[in-house]
Amino acid sequence: MESDSTILSFAEELTATCRKAFQRGLVGGAGGNISVRVAGRDEALISATGVSLGDISPATIVRVDLQGRVLHATGDCRPSKETGFHCCAYRLRPDVGALVHLHPPFATAFAVRGKELPLVTDGSMHILKRVPVVAHAPSGSAELHRIVEEGLRNHPDAKAILMACHGMFTMGPNLTVAYNLADLVEDTAKIALFSRLIPD
Numbered sequence: 001m002e003s004d005s006t007i008l009s010f011a012e013e014l015t016a017t018c019r020k021a022f023q024r025g026l027v028g029g030a031g032g033n034i035s036v037r038v039a040g041r042d043e044a045l046i047s048a049t050g051v052s053l054g055d056i057s058p059a060t061i062v063r064v065d066l067q068g069r070v071l072h073a074t075g076d077c078r079p080s081k082e083t084g085f086h087c088c089a090y091r092l093r094p095d096v097g098a099l100v101h102l103h104p105p106f107a108t109a110f111a112v113r114g115k116e117l118p119l120v121t122d123g124s125m126h127i128l129k130r131v132p133v134v135a136h137a138p139s140g141s142a143e144l145h146r147i148v149e150e151g152l153r154n155h156p157d158a159k160a161i162l163m164a165c166h167g168m169f170t171m172g173p174n175l176t177v178a179y180n181l182a183d184l185v186e187d188t189a190k191i192a193l194f195s196r197l198i199p200d
Contacts, residue, residue, distance in 0.1 A: 010036050010045050011058040017100070017175045018047055022054035026186060027102040032167070033080035036098045036175050037090050042066045046086055048077040066090050081140030085148040089171055092152050096171040098178040103167035106189035111162040117188060120195055124188040128160055131185060136164035160185045 014036050021027055021034065032053050035046035047053060048060040062079040063072040068087045070079060080086070086099050110117055110133070117124075117131035134151035137144035144163075151161050159181050160170040168185055172178035 006040075007038065007045070007063065008058065010038055011061045013175055014045050014047070014061055015056050015058055017098075017179050018053040018056035021100065021102055021179065021182065022052060024183065026104040026182060027053055027167075032102040033082050033086070034098070034100050034102075034175075034178075035080075035083075035086040037096070038063075039097070043071060044086065044090060046079050046083055048073075049080045051077075082144075084142075084145040085169075088145065088149045089152060092149070093156070093171065095173060097173045098175040099169055099171050100175075100178045100182045101167065101169040102182055104182070104186035104189070106193055107162065107168050107186050108166070109193065110189055111168060112165050114164050115162075117160070117162060117185060118192040119188065120192045121188060124184060127184060128181070128188070130155070130158065131160045131162060131168075132158060133162040133164055136166060139166065 018034050030050055030052045033047045035044050037044050043063055043065055045061050045063055047056050048062055051060045059074045060077055062070060062077055064070055064079050064083060066087045068083045082101060089096050089099050114133055116133050119125045119128055132155050134147050137147050162168045170178050170181035172181055
């Protein structure tokens, strides 16, 4: 990563968030991607494709403009194949400063069934309001990016969206909020599933 102190600061925070998401079990293998908008610039930092979030470092973070064009990358690092919908969120939602896309098992179970997240707790009802689900398309495809863009336009106030047969993403003003929303989505999904096992 470049020596620019602003970029370095965001890269270090992004690295910590990626590793925390992996350690928390919100994603496995080399799945998922996380990005952060660079304050005051039409740029974002995003995790590199093919690198586990548990192994992300400032050297495996790529800087792009909001059209997804690479501005800086180290070695053979390439931006996540989902960069298109991250940038779309930043272009459509000036309030979004970070986007967390993960494959947490409980939330993804609802996405696999094409079901909106049941907001079964007071916290989820108050904070999330509604977590819609958008249709499936292959990861990294132009069709998936189109579907996500349509979802963002149809649900302009959504903080979280499930992606059918795929996972979910959350958006917040910064990395801390976006990560905490992802954690809340997964915790809510877990409680919703467990509550269904309790007999009436």
